[in-house]
Amino acid sequence: MTAAPAASSPSTVSHRIAVAGASGRMGHMLIEAVRAADDCQLAGALDREGSPTLGSDAGAFLGFASGVAVTADLRAGLGGAQLLIDFTRPEGTMAHLAVCRELGVQAVIGTTGFSEAQKAEIAEIAKDIAIVMAPNMSVGVNVTFKLLEMAAKALSTGYDIEVIEAHHRHKVDAPSGTALKMGEVIADALGRDLKECAVYGREGVTGERDPSTIGFATIRGGDIVGDHTVLFAGTGERIEISHKSSSRAGYAQGSLRAVRFLAGKKNGLFDMFDVLGLR
Numbered sequence: 299m300t301a302a303p304a305a306s307s308p309s310t311v312s313h314r315i316a317v318a319g320a321s322g323r324m325g326h327m328l329i330e331a332v333r334a335a336d337d338c339q340l341a342g343a344l345d346r347e348g349s350p351t352l353g354s355d356a357g358a359f360l361g362f363a364s365g366v367a368v369t370a371d372l373r374a375g376l377g378g379a380q381l382l383i384d385f386t387r388p389e390g391t392m393a394h395l396a397v398c399r400e401l402g403v404q405a406v407i408g409t410t411g412f413s414e415a416q417k418a419e420i421a422e423i424a425k426d427i428a429i430v431m432a433p434n435m436s437v438g439v440n441v442t443f444k445l446l447e448m449a450a451k452a453l454s455t456g457y458d459i460e461v462i463e464a465h466h467r468h469k470v471d472a473p474s475g476t477a478l479k480m481g482e483v484i485a486d487a488l489g490r491d492l493k494e495c496a497v498y499g500r501e502g503v504t505g506e507r508d509p510s511t512i513g514f515a516t517i518r519g520g521d522i523v524g525d526h527t528v529l530f531a532g533t534g535e536r537i538e539i540s541h542k543s544s545s546r547a548g549y550a551q552g553s554l555r556a557v558r559f560l561a562g563k564k565n566g567l568f569d570m571f572d573v574l575g576l577r
């Protein structure tokens with residue numbers, strides 16, 4: 299009888315992953331998730347120039363030696379990796395992607411706040427390398443997008459639609475990428491263009507609500523991980539569809555599902571609907 303290889307034996311490791319924003323909230327979560335996954339291996343860790351973590355072991359915050367030093371040298375950080383997981387800022391992601399393209403490294407992008415021009419550039423880059431990009435990697439949020447599509451179609455007249463989101467005090471973009479995606483899903487389901495019907499906050503004498511609009515409200519405070527509610531307000535009733543994250547672990551686990559989905563793919567731009575089979 300042949301013994302099965304140990305779960306952590308090198309023969310089971312198939313995904314060599316670099317993590318960008320290695321000292322960030324998501325960077326830490328991802329390094330921990332990669333460490334815990336039998337089929338993943340940390341192959342690079344990036345932080346930007348000036349970061350106090352440069353040169354230290356990427357696992358130090360967990361008290362373990364990963365053998366990977368945090369670097370700001372993109373070619374050194376990506377050289378040994380098959381894939382980059384990037385949760386940073388749009389300008390950082392764009393710089394990282396340029397090197398990924400050069401080296402043939404795939405990418406899972408969780409960063410939010412891209413401009414339309416940056417999104418178009420990412421679609422161009424995806425002609426050369428395979429990319430999964432999504433404003434929210436959690437399974438629950440992506441299922442919520444599907445619920446919203448169904449609700450919007452069923453409640454297409456007589457209901458005012460408002461997207462309300464709350465996040466921690468450190469978040470720099472608003473509305474959240476997830477809230478914007480919720481707006482897009484609803485607008486698409488209703489045959490509207492979000493660019494034309496979105497209302498981002500209200501102040502002063504606004505006049506009565508235009509029923510064709512989709513409103514957004516943003517709350518920032520404390521350590522809220524991420525709450526999203528879509529309100530369909532009708533006459534005599536309200537429907538609320540909510541998702542609340544109480545941990546970032548779901549974003550990291552979703553990212554690893556995206557890593558596995560990309561295995562063997564040469565190019566193309568995908569999202570979590572592709573990864574989760576929700577399209």
Ligand SMILES: NC(=O)C1=CN([C@@H]2O[C@H](COP(=O)(O)OP(=O)(O)OC[C@H]3O[C@@H](n4cnc5c(N)ncnc54)[C@H](OP(=O)(O)O)[C@@H]3O)[C@@H](O)[C@H]2O)C=CC1
Pocket residue numbers: 318319320321322323324325345346349385386387389390391407408409410411432433434435436475549
């Ligand atoms: N898709 C999803 O499921 C999720 C997406 N996000 C998104 O991920 C991103 C990061 O979130 P979070 O981890 O909370 O943020 P943090 O601020 O905690 O971490 C960001 C990391 O990126 C680094 N960074 C910032 N700017 C640059 C740059 N120009 N180039 C390279 N690195 C840079 C930071 O370095 P430094 O510390 O030096 O500034 C830090 O290490 C946000 O856009 C957020 O919206 C977050 C959670 C889930």
Ligand SMILES: O=C(O)C1=N[C@H](C(=O)O)C[C@H](O)C1
Pocket residue numbers: 410433434465469473474475476477523524525
């Ligand atoms: O910055 C965050 O924290 C989060 N950002 C993402 C977004 O902008 O939607 C996803 C999640 O809500 C957490």
